[in-house]
Amino acid sequence: MLHTSPAPLGTHxxxxxxxxxxxxxxxxxxxxxxxxxxxxxxTILHDSFHDFEGRxxxxxxxxxxxxxxxxxxxxxxxxxxxxxxxxxxxCGDARIDEALEHILGALDxxxxxxxxxxxxxRERRI
Amino acid sequence: MLHTSPAPLGTHxxxxxxxxxxxxxxxxxxxxxxxxxxxxxxTILHDSFHDFEGRxxxxxxxxxxxxxxxxxxxxxxxxxxxxxxxxxxxCGDARIDEALEHILGALDxxxxxxxxxxxxxRERRI
Numbered sequence: 001m002l003h004t005s006p007a008p009l010g011t012h013x014x015x016x017x018x019x020x021x022x023x024x025x026x027x028x029x030x031x032x033x034x035x036x037x038x039x040x041x042x043t044i045l046h047d048s049f050h051d052f053e054g055r056x057x058x059x060x061x062x063x064x065x066x067x068x069x070x071x072x073x074x075x076x077x078x079x080x081x082x083x084x085x086x087x088x089x090x091c092g093d094a095r096i097d098e099a100l101e102h103i104l105g106a107l108d109x110x111x112x113x114x115x116x117x118x119x120x121x122r123e124r125r126i
Numbered sequence: 127m128l129h130t131s132p133a134p135l136g137t138h139x140x141x142x143x144x145x146x147x148x149x150x151x152x153x154x155x156x157x158x159x160x161x162x163x164x165x166x167x168x169t170i171l172h173d174s175f176h177d178f179e180g181r182x183x184x185x186x187x188x189x190x191x192x193x194x195x196x197x198x199x200x201x202x203x204x205x206x207x208x209x210x211x212x213x214x215x216x217c218g219d220a221r222i223d224e225a226l227e228h229i230l231g232a233l234d235x236x237x238x239x240x241x242x243x244x245x246x247x248r249e250r251r252i
Contacts (some may be wrong), residue, residue, distance in 0.1 A: 009204050014243060048172040048193045065191050067174045071202045072191055078135050078246060085245045117140060119211045120204060
């Protein structure tokens with residue numbers, strides 16, 4: 001018979017943010033994400049952040065990833081669109097919603113959209 | 127009036143894979159993802175891969191991220207569930223479907239599920 005696996009192996013939050021209230025630089029954003037990982041109880045294995053050169057008065061935005069023992073957190077920003085794309089992917093006992101809550105509180109976006117995806121769910125024959 | 131932005135700023139592919147045919151180690155998987163980024167025409171800023179210790183005969187799996195100028199590619203594996211979670215997020219002129227095609231060809235999963243998410247699409251007042 002086909003059986004649907006009851007629990008996902010991990011949870012992946014896809015978070016779109018517009019109009020971040022504080023104008024954070026890459027180092028401040030790195031600190032926000034590190035704190036978010038900490039609140040989730042996740043273990044950071046590595047982090048990598050890169051600032052892009054802007055054009056004229058326009059900042060270039062940045063990209064950053066925290067590699068976790070429980071998966072990852074990433075951010076990519078588009079200052080010209082007043083937009084940031086975040087994803088938070090955690091498995092195991094990590095408290096992903098505490099990470100989410102910290103990020104939303106620290107960035108205080110004018111608007112956001114969240115999609116929650118269970119990863120590793122499948123139908124299997126048993 | 128409300129206007130729906132016609133094009134997303136980036137495309138995010140959420141890829142679940144079961145039953146990878148070749149039993150790739152972390153270094154081989156890193157090469158597959160680097161080649162995928164190259165086929166997409168993406169620029170790799172950094173990569174970070176970590177192998178987890180297994181228990182007894184059970185391999186521990188691994189986690190890895192390529193940080194791209196065009197966003198990122200990540201993989202997290204659960205050998206005990208015969209499962210790997212990949213996400214490919216690219217913006218700009220990167221040819222994300224060429225990256226996807228390379229990954230599916232190289233990993234040859236018994237089964238996969240793909241979700242395609244447009245990132246940074248919003249309704250805006252004009």
